[in-house]
Amino acid sequence: MSPAMALNEQKSKDDIAESQYQKGVKHLCEKGHLHEVPKKYILPASERPTKSVEDPNVAKQNLQLPIIDYAELLGPNRPQVLKSLANACQQYGFFQLVNPCISDDVVRSMIDVSGRFFDLPLEERAKYMTTDMRAPVRCGTSFSQTKDTVLCWRDFLKILCHPLPDFLPHWPTSPVDFRKVVATYAEETKHLFLVVMEAILESLGIMETKQELEEFGNGSQMMVANFYPPCPQPDLTLGMPPHSDYGFLTLLLQDEVEGLQILYQDKWVTVQPIPNAFVINVGDHLEIYSNGKYKSVLHRVLVNEFKSRVSVASLHSLPFNCTVKPSPKLVDEANPKRYMDTDFGSFLAYVSSRESNKKDFLESRKLKY
Numbered sequence: 001m002s003p004a005m006a007l008n009e010q011k012s013k014d015d016i017a018e019s020q021y022q023k024g025v026k027h028l029c030e031k032g033h034l035h036e037v038p039k040k041y042i043l044p045a046s047e048r049p050t051k052s053v054e055d056p057n058v059a060k061q062n063l064q065l066p067i068i069d070y071a072e073l074l075g076p077n078r079p080q081v082l083k084s085l086a087n088a089c090q091q092y093g094f095f096q097l098v099n100p101c102i103s104d105d106v107v108r109s110m111i112d113v114s115g116r117f118f119d120l121p122l123e124e125r126a127k128y129m130t131t132d133m134r135a136p137v138r139c140g141t142s143f144s145q146t147k148d149t150v151l152c153w154r155d156f157l158k159i160l161c162h163p164l165p166d167f168l169p170h171w172p173t174s175p176v177d178f179r180k181v182v183a184t185y186a187e188e189t190k191h192l193f194l195v196v197m198e199a200i201l202e203s204l205g206i207m208e209t210k211q212e213l214e215e216f217g218n219g220s221q222m223m224v225a226n227f228y229p230p231c232p233q234p235d236l237t238l239g240m241p242p243h244s245d246y247g248f249l250t251l252l253l254q255d256e257v258e259g260l261q262i263l264y265q266d267k268w269v270t271v272q273p274i275p276n277a278f279v280i281n282v283g284d285h286l287e288i289y290s291n292g293k294y295k296s297v298l299h300r301v302l303v304n305e306f307k308s309r310v311s312v313a314s315l316h317s318l319p320f321n322c323t324v325k326p327s328p329k330l331v332d333e334a335n336p337k338r339y340m341d342t343d344f345g346s347f348l349a350y351v352s353s354r355e356s357n358k359k360d361f362l363e364s365r366k367l368k369y
Contacts, residue, residue, distance in 0.1 A: 021038075021040055021141070021151060022129070022141065023122060023126070023129075023141075024122075024125075024140075024141040024155040025041075025141060025151075025153050025154065025155055025228075025229050026118060026155050026227060026229050027122050029229045029230075034232055035232055036232055036233055037153075037231065037232060037233040037236050037237055040150070040151050041150065041151050041152070041153060041236070041237045042150065042236045042237060043150055043236065043237055043238065044150075047238075047241075048235060048236055048237075048238075049234070049235060049238060049261075049268075049300075049302050050235065058267060058268050058269075061269075062258070062269065062270045062271070062272040063262065063264060063269035063270065063271055063272065064272060065088070065092060065094050065095055065096045065271060065279065066084060066087065066088035066091075066092060066094075066095045066096070067095065067096050067097075067098055067274075067277075068081060068084060068085055068088065068095050068096070068097050068098070068280075069081070069098055069099050070097055070098065070099045070100045070101060070192075070195075071099045073085075073195075073196075073199055074195075078199075081199075082199060082202055082203045083203075085199060085200060085203045086203040086204070089200065089203070089282050089286075089290075089293075089294035089295070090293065090294060090295065092262070092264060092297065093262070093281055093282045093294070093295040093296060093297030094262055094271070094279060094280070094281045094282070094297060094299075095279075095280055096271075096274055096277045096278065096279055096280070097192075097196070097251075097277060097278040097279075097280050098274065098276075098277045100192055100276075100277075100278055101188070101191070101192060101195075102185075102188045102189070102192060104276050106184055106185055106188055107185075107253060107276050109177075109181045109184075109185070110181060110182065110185040110253060110312055111253065111255050111310055111312065112181075113175055113177060113178055113181045113182065114157070114225035114227070114310050114312055115227070115308075115310045116175045117157060117172065117174075117175060117178060117225065118155060118157075118225075118227040118310075120174055120175070124172075124174055125139050125157075126139075127139075127172075128157070128172060133348055134348075136159065136160045136167050136170040136171075137157070137158070137159050137160075137170050137171060137172065138157070138158045138159075139155075139156070139157050139158075140155070140156055140158075141154065141155045141156070142154060143240055143241055143243070150237075152237070152238055152239060152240055152241060153228060153229070153231050153234075153237045153238065153239050153303045154226055154227070154228050154239045154240055154301070154303075155226075155227045155229075156224055156225065156226050156227070157172075157224070157225045158222060158223070158224045159171055159182070159222070159223050160220075160221070160222055161182075161186040161190070161221040161222065161223050161314075162186070162190065162218075162219070162220060162221040163218075164183060164186060164187065168183055182223065185223075185312075185314075186221065186223060186314070189221075189251050189314040190221055190314075190316070192251065192278070193216075193221075193249055193251060193314070193316045194213075194216060194217060196249065196251075196280065197216055197248065197249060197316070198213065200249075200286070200294075204290055204293065204294070204327075204330065205329070206327055206329050206330070215318055215319065215322065216248075216316075216318065218319055219248075219316060219317055219318045219319050219322075220247075220315075220316070220317050220318065220319055220320050220344075221314065221315070221316050222314075222315045223312065223313070223314050223315075224312070224313040224314075224315065225310070225311075225312050226239070226240075226301075226309075226310065226311045226312070226313070227308065227309075227310055228259065228301065228303050228308060228309040228310075229303075229308050230303075230304065230305055230306055230307060230308055231303040231304065231305060232305065233305075234302065234303045234304050234305050237303065238300055238301060238302065238303070239259060239300075239301030239302060239303045239309070240300055240301040241300055242263070242298045242299070242300045243298065243299070243300070243359075244283070244284055244296040244297065244298055244299075244359045244362060245281060245283040245284065245296065245313075245315060246283060246284050246285070246315070246317070246347055246361070247283035247284070247285050247286075247315045247316055247317035248283050248285045248286045248289070248316055248317045248318070249280055249281070249282065249283055249286065249315075249316050250280065250281050250283055250313050250314065250315050250316070251278050251279075251280050251313070251314040251316070252278060252279040252280070252281070252311060252312070252313045252314075253278060253311065253312045253313075253314075254273050254279065254309070254310075254311040254312075255273075255309060255310050255311070256273055256275065257273075257304070257307050257308075257309040257310075258270055258271070258272065258273055258302075259301050259302045259303065259304070259309050259311075260273075260279065260299060260301055260311075261299060261300050261301070261302060262281075262297055262298070262299040263297060263298040263299065264297075268300070270302070281296075281297065281299065282294050282295060282296050282297065283296055283315070283317070284296045284359070284361065284362040284365075285317050285318070285324045285342075287339075287362065288324055288325065288326060288339040288342065288362075288365060289324060289325070289326060289327055290326075290327070290330060291326035291327065291330040291331055291335060291337065291338050291339065292338045292339070293330065296359065296362060298359060320344040321343070321344070322343065323341050323342070323343050324341070324342050324343065325337075325339070325340075325341040325342070326338065326339055336369065337367060338366060338367055339365045339366055339367060340365050340366075340367055342365050347361060350364065
């Protein structure tokens with residue numbers, strides 16, 4: 001091959017049209033049979049994941065998160081489980097919930113139908129591609145698609161779920177069982193969220209009124225199905241960058257492929273998946289509501305060279321039109337109010353105006369004394 005031909009071939013690799021990136025990583029992989037990561041996905045050296053044993057910022061072993069047994073939470077050992085729950089939310093910001101009230105069939109079906117959605121032809125998935133953050137259904141790629149200077153190795157489908165009758169008519173009709181499977185899963189995770197949220201409030205020493213609990217029942221729910229294709233150079237990119245979650249709680253369902261890492265004691269540690277367990281994490285709203293007692297923790301997603309990975313996150317908060325603020329029951333002279341009031345509009349305005357970075361939105365809500 002002549003030098004000129006080699007130069008042109010390299011140029012064509014580097015100059016993938018921007019429109020092709022917007023179609024997602026899966027489309028790029030299928031279209032190009034990639035043997036290397038396009039430049040658009042390569043992180044600066046300081047932000048790349050590493051498995052080096054010499055890196056002091058990466059733990060050498062996987063992390064076993066605190067385990068909360070759902071059956072125990074509802075039984076006579078509830079006081080002890082509440083103490084474990086409080087410790088998990090304070091020290092880790094994460095825990096794994098085992099023996100949930102959701103059947104294995106419902107869980108497996110949700111992972112399965114999510115994977116089959118991403119297996120649909122691009123033309124079908126493209127029906128739902130939009131950058132409108134208020135859209136009831138949004139198929140896209142990366143993390144903050146229109147703001148990321150470096151793209152993430154991830155495609156996603158985000159759907160609003162509550163109230164279900166308002167949003168279900170907007171959902172994809174392919175695969176043919178998509179609406180039925182996702183509606184069942186959405187309803188069951190909503191119930192699970194309410195039970196866990198009530199326990200978390202109790203662990204904070206807050207006994208909410210029936211009206212306050214109903215606000216959570218009427219609250220927002222967004223389902224995010226994530227697809228991470230195999231990556232030819234997984235040490236150069238990430239599936240998702242370090243970030244915290246907006247909302248009160250996120251209930252994460254993952255397949256058997258590990259990839260989730262959390263920042264624990266200033267080290268990145270990989271969470272070992274437990275079959276049919278939920279990884280639950282504290283969101284920014286719960287950190288605000290608890291006046292900083294419970295922590296919304298940074299986490300990120302690694303990709304790998306050999307296996308695709310599917311996960312489904314169910315994000316829960318108060319209704320979009322509600323204001324979130326520290327509970328008056330957790331504010332006193334010894335514990336002054338640490339966060340300003342916030343709402344969904346403030347969040348949208350913030351993330352729409354800049355590239356997302358770690359916990360920057362939450363940091364912007366902290367009061368400075």
